[in-house]
Amino acid sequence: MALRLGLLNFKARDNSALGRFWVEALGWSVFSEGPTVTGVGPMGFVWADSDDACLCLVTVPDPETVKCRVHLDLATTSVAHQAELVARLKELGATPADVGQGDVPWTVLADPEGNVFCVLEPREIYRDTGPIAAVAVDCADPHAMARFWGEAMDWTLHEVTDDHAVLRSAKGAGPYLRFLRATPGVKTVWNRVHLDLVPYGGEDQAAEVARLQALGATLADVGQGDVPWVVLADPEGNEFCVLAPA
Template identity: 70%
Template structure:
């Protein structure tokens, strides 16, 4: 058994407005599976597919108070493209952000609700990922995160060091999932989190048990009305185990 990253979940004060922003940024389509939920995926996309990690934006009352521990890195093809993209993002409502990055070749920005993301300088490794180069997770121990997520999913681990680790679909398509060492520790419920999905025909209860055996824990919330399961990785980052598809 195995699972794979299928989407990221973003909490928002206004899911429709934030969805329109990200759809413009990525050139993706917008849909809604129900009230207060906006779904984004590439045009013509057949969910789930490793060529893209989709985005679900869900309205919620929580107000952003700290830097998100999960963010997106956007890919560019040239220095000119990076500059043009930053300018277009500002026109769409993004702002430049300072998270203590110092003098770096990428540009740190925030979307209209303050969610941090990066516009990367051109890097050869990301030239075939699509508009999202990587989904990045802050952590204190990249090696432990690579151990857990490398066993949890059927993605390929590409790099593991004390400072960072990276994974990608075994099919060699879509964005990377990266874990970057930071000095900050998790203090609040993550407004952005990973959603993973088993394959069609897999047993959800068996998959949950397998993830728990690898080190996933119960986040301590009432899940009696949910059709999915909320777990936490070894550093306490919440993630959702969706129904097999």
């Protein structure tokens, strides 16, 4: 039994406008568009047949605007590429962001709705990830998060210390998942960005939800109502969804 990372889900004020930003930022295209939901993925993306994660921008009445516990890290291939990408993103509407990073080799920006993300300096580990190098999550205990998420998705653990943990799909495709030790405080609002997981073909959604609960996940109510997906929270309270099999 296993799950794949299907969607990186962003709450938005304007799904269409935010989708256009990320299309240009990542060099992707819109694969689905509705009044409140925009799907953005690699060129030629086919939802049911892909192991790539895509973005889903969903308009909600009052998206949370405090510091995000989940953010994207973008990959670059050279120092020149990093500088060019940062300049292009600023032209698209991104703005410099100060999250206390100090003097670091990566650049911290915020998209037009304030979602913080990083443009990394070139790193060999991210040479084959595509434009999204990693999904980074602030946490209190990287060891515990690595155990939960490694079993939840059957991902390979590449590194774990008291300060961070790094996992990636056993297929060696798509972005890494990084848990960074931080002191985020008591979580009182929903994360602006969350993961949507999809059972592989033939796997049972209800069985996967039960398995995740046995690992330490809990049911979460974010006002979703009667929907075909199940909203859960990991052991540190980060919401995520288990979708119906593709």
